[in-house]
Amino acid sequence: MARPLVLATVLVAGLAAAGLPAPAAAQSDPAAQELIERLRPGGQTRGIRLPGQQTPAPAEPTATGPTLTPAQPGGVAPPVAATPVPAPAPRPTSVQPATTAPPELPAVSLMITFASGSARLTPEAERTLASLGRALASPELAPFRFRIEGHTDTTGPREMNQMLSEARAATVRDYLISRFGIAPQRLVAVGYGETQLLVPTADEVPEARNRRVQIVNIGN
Numbered sequence: 001m002a003r004p005l006v007l008a009t010v011l012v013a014g015l016a017a018a019g020l021p022a023p024a025a026a027q028s029d030p031a032a033q034e035l036i037e038r039l040r041p042g043g044q045t046r047g048i049r050l051p052g053q054q055t056p057a058p059a060e061p062t063a064t065g066p067t068l069t070p071a072q073p074g075g076v077a078p079p080v081a082a083t084p085v086p087a088p089a090p091r092p093t094s095v096q097p098a099t100t101a102p103p104e105l106p107a108v109s110l111m112i113t114f115a116s117g118s119a120r121l122t123p124e125a126e127r128t129l130a131s132l133g134r135a136l137a138s139p140e141l142a143p144f145r146f147r148i149e150g151h152t153d154t155t156g157p158r159e160m161n162q163m164l165s166e167a168r169a170a171t172v173r174d175y176l177i178s179r180f181g182i183a184p185q186r187l188v189a190v191g192y193g194e195t196q197l198l199v200p201t202a203d204e205v206p207e208a209r210n211r212r213v214q215i216v217n218i219g220n
Contacts, residue, residue, distance in 0.1 A: 026135055026137065031095060032131040035108060035215075036135045036140050036141060038097065038106060038107075039144075039215060039217050040141060041144075041217065043106060095110060096111060097109075099216075101216045105216050105217055105218065106217040107214060107216040109212045110128055110214070111209075112168075119164065119168045120171075121171060121175065129176065130179075132176065133175075133176050133179060133182065136176060137180055144218075144220050145188065145217075145220060146186060146215055147215075148173050148176075148188065149213065149214040150165030150166060150167070150169035150172075150189070151197075151210060152210065153197070153211050154194045154201055154203045158193060162194075164193075165191030165193045168191070169213065172189070173189040188218070194210070
């Protein structure tokens with residue numbers, strides 16, 4: 001009866017030896033959990049929301065009025081201060097709900113930083129992709145395939161931006177395969193250059209929100 005446990009232990013040990021994260025790693029990564037929620041079918045409702053369109057903030061909790069304790073001299077007890085409600089943790093800034101994907105497809109935009117004019121990942125980009133890798137390796141997303149889209153802003157020649165977006169999408173795909181053991185057939189890399197701007201701008205306008213990698217769930 002102990003054989004399945006032994007096999008599971010060997011599997012996890014093998015992943016660690018290969019430098020790959022265990023599947024359970026997503027459970028302790030808030031950014032990975034958010035990506036799972038946004039990329040799984042039936043997760044958080046999302047549409048094409050451009051930056052500047054604010055999602056209504058949840059109503060702030062109201063403090064309760066004075067609470068009376070059992071009989072005190074004079075019949076009135078001093079008011080009891082309401083228990084402070086901790087503020088929610090801020091969402092990871094690299095994860096943006098606004099996308100240019102069709103509304104029916106779960107998708108998310110990631111602000112992944114590359115070395116200027118190249119497809120080389122920065123350490124910050126690798127940290128962001130670590131959360132994505134854990135999310136894609138999770139049981140919730142394991143049955144699905146994903147399109148990895150590279151997007152640029154309008155600075156520089158259009159042809160160069162197209163090539164750069166293709167190279168960056170391919171770099172992200174290769175990183176997820178090599179570092180997190182994602183099956184190659186689950187990931188498709190595509191570059192769109194400056195043809196699908198998240199924030200419409202004129203030519204030669206630097207806009208960080210357009211320089212993104214978009215992850216789209218394309219089903220199974």
